[in-house]
Amino acid sequence: MTRRSLRGEVAVAGVGETTYYRHGQSPDPEMVLCLKAILAAAADAGIDPRDIDGFASYSNDRNEPAVLATALGTHELRFANMQWGGGGGGGAGAMANASAAIATGLADCVVVYRALAQGQFGRFGQGARAATLSGDNALTNPYGQMSPAQYYAPKAVRFMHEHGIGQEALRAIAMASYHHAQANPRAVMYGRPLTEQGYDDSRWITEPFHLFDCCMENDGAAAIILVSAERAKDLKQTPTYVLGAAIGAGYRVHSTQAGFATPDLASSHFKTVARHLYEMAKVGPKDVDVVQCYENFTGGVLMSLVEHGFFEPEEAMDFLKLENLIAPTGKMPLNTSGGNLAECYMHGLELQIEAVRQVRGQSTSQVPKVDVSLAVAGPMVTPVSTIIFGSEASL
């Protein structure tokens, strides 16, 4: 029987990003940011950008493959892919789709990209301005429930209630990101450390999320170029292999707006997905050397880590302590570039890049000898997605 798997078939050839800006601060139009990130990834890989023959993104990125390919002088376009739904939940999904295209021969060199200039378009964190709304929005917005933080907060509240988890667990997640950002000159929050007191004194956004539990809103772009494992061996960088990836959600997970109705409310929706991930990657949570886990809000990280098998909910208060979460000494270094909270909210693609850099040994908060590197895309949405990268030794 033929084995159906991405394991070891595809590798990351190059990663790149623009300068990361506070929202509204980009001097470049969004498409220029996108092009610059793709060119940076191509330079990192040591390939001619015109050899990219596939484009994959997520969350309805405004920069269409046809437009990018034309602008870049792409010789031949063979793959143009959009991961449906899920906002930042699609980041690893776009990586999986690109990998699948390469593994099955649809394309040879696919770039996964995300560009955001929230200053030039709408901001994620603002409510709708419409006079009337219908559908799922009508069931939430008139009650003042209209931003991602507000939609997801009840999921975290319920999870913390069921398992006796206190605010300190969320604080440790936030502080890990800020800790690592202090070593990362790319990070928007570089030079802006966060103390326990600073966290505790910060204002509520919506309970249980303080200001520092919430991702930033930023301008910038990021890109990752994937090729076959065979081809990657001849390129500039040490290949980082895709060991496994998975996309989806459990039973009847509603839209973000109607999330209150999802039967398994107190979930980040990785329960089924993480199982498929580990099966394909042929590793388990104990094999993972370093974790990047999308922080839209820290409560989502909490549930995602549980659902990826790193600890039981009842162990959260012991496990989620800063010393356990920081590189190089922590037992599970988390969000080692600063992530969405403190490096840049590049919709989680910066976390995918960081997972690759950890395998290459190029992180600004490097974990010693990384063979298995996990990158979890946006939690609490549907579909979610998650991916594991590995070194040559992991194959």
Add this chain to the structure above:
Amino acid sequence: MSDNFYLPPGLPIPVPERNGLSAPYWHAAREGVLKVQRNPRTGVYQWPAQWICHDDQGFDIDWVEVEPKGVIYSWTRVWHPVHPALKDHGPYIVVVVELPHAGKVRMLGNLLGDPRQEVVIGAPVEAVFEHHNDADPPFTLVQWRYADGAR
């Protein structure tokens, strides 16, 4: 008049979809009645409204009246306004309410009363129909308050 409303005016007004999917809910709310969908073949409830019954894929769906009460399943207290109508308003409470007598469907609303009051998961609540008769178009929000004796 707006003193009777939990949140200030200016938020989006809920209207049924052009295709009418949720219209029975909104029309019933105007009459002070809470309705959700139920599968006439199996008795399985569902909410929010769908075109098809999720348990047997039948398109024939009933709208049934359910007792307007429930228990608090989860909540959040919003402090940071993200809409101009809420600027300077101060905190407000959003509750997720489960209806145990209607297949545990869940609804969302505000918990009426002091916005700084304690919110107790599992506490019984009852619906309050907040009629916005002067709005254009008029609408009714299903709100929630602690049931008598619950607090």
